[in-house]
Amino acid sequence: MKTWDDFLNALQLSIDTPIANIKTRPSLLGNKKYTITFEKNPRQDIRWIFFEKLIPGSFENNTYSFNFTDGETLEDLTDFLMLTRLQEPLIKKIVELDNRFKPYGQKLGLNLTFDKSNITDIRLASEIIFSEMAKKNKTIRELAHLTQLSMVSISNFKAGKDIRLSNFLKIAKALGLIIKIK
């Protein structure tokens, strides 16, 4: 379980601007409201800009206020900061490696692409197949019609569940993809 000390440590490791302190107080919605005070304005700090995109809040002088909606966000956010230090190549890679960080990648709006030459698990295979489906403007219904598979099977695969190799090959063929094994 990550603590606020862990979060502060990870945030300071990620951004250049020195943090003076962080305070918490209950908000009207029942969640805690957090305020980070900086020793100088962090808005020249590129990696702070990334953080603002991740956790939107409001600025007043050198103080940034934000809310968390649930406890898990802190855990994931701390891990994300500690692993990436808000550096673009590491962010791109971690989003590729771990689904729980995908929303962060989307919030940052980075040009996230997957390395199609090295599919290491079913999740990544699913990502690639369904991004191809979207590029070709096909729906799951159309894909089911082309492959003679049920829409449920295809939806399960889209959700990252395992799929029979023969069904995977049918889908790949229907999308005009070639599978290479090295």
Place this chain on the structure above:
Amino acid sequence: MAKLTNSQVLKLIEKGTKLPLATQNYPSRGQTAIQELYQTKKGRLFLKRPSLRNHKECQINIDSGTLAEREYWSFKLASHIGLEVPLLWLIDQQTTVQAWLNYPDALQFTTSQGKLTTHALNIFECGLFDWLTGQVDRHNANYLYNFADEKIILIDSAHCFLKYTGSIPHYLELFEVGYAQELNKKILSPIKNKITDLTEPTIKKLIPLRDNTESEALINRLDEIKNATCINDLIHLYRKGKK
């Protein structure tokens, strides 16, 4: 930053800002007298001064070389052979400053993310260096992991150049288990070539240990490592007689 002198480094620190929150979970807190991270206009600099306790507990012969000196000599050797490690300056006999590399260490990555994917060449080259320096403290918080490039980077290399053989590095143990099919593959490495070309006078100049026993042990390790052509050769050096 590579060309900065000691006084320029100290000036940068003086004008920089200390980031105490960034190092509050730094692993070796109890054993190090001072460890401070500074944000400077040229990047982050990490000042470190090991404690007397650390020298005593690790049986470091200060007369031959302090931990700070040993870390600096490690850096000089790494630079000579072309191994990527953080830039480092020896400020005085007890104090070093190094450029901060902002990657997670292996402990952080494996705890919150997953297994380390590594590559034989990188592991071989780090293993050559750790054997040669007689590193005794290569645990999973003493190397960083750049998971975008899938490379490990050695840090905190002060516990070395002792008269006895080092202990098997953590990353080498992981590689042995995870990549069995790669252990006997011959590896061509420019760093290995550089090590093979090292002569006794050169290595003594790079690593001016003041104790003859430690110096001789270093020369012996250099002779032994010159025959290593694959990762298993390195592992066998640590487990002599079990080939």
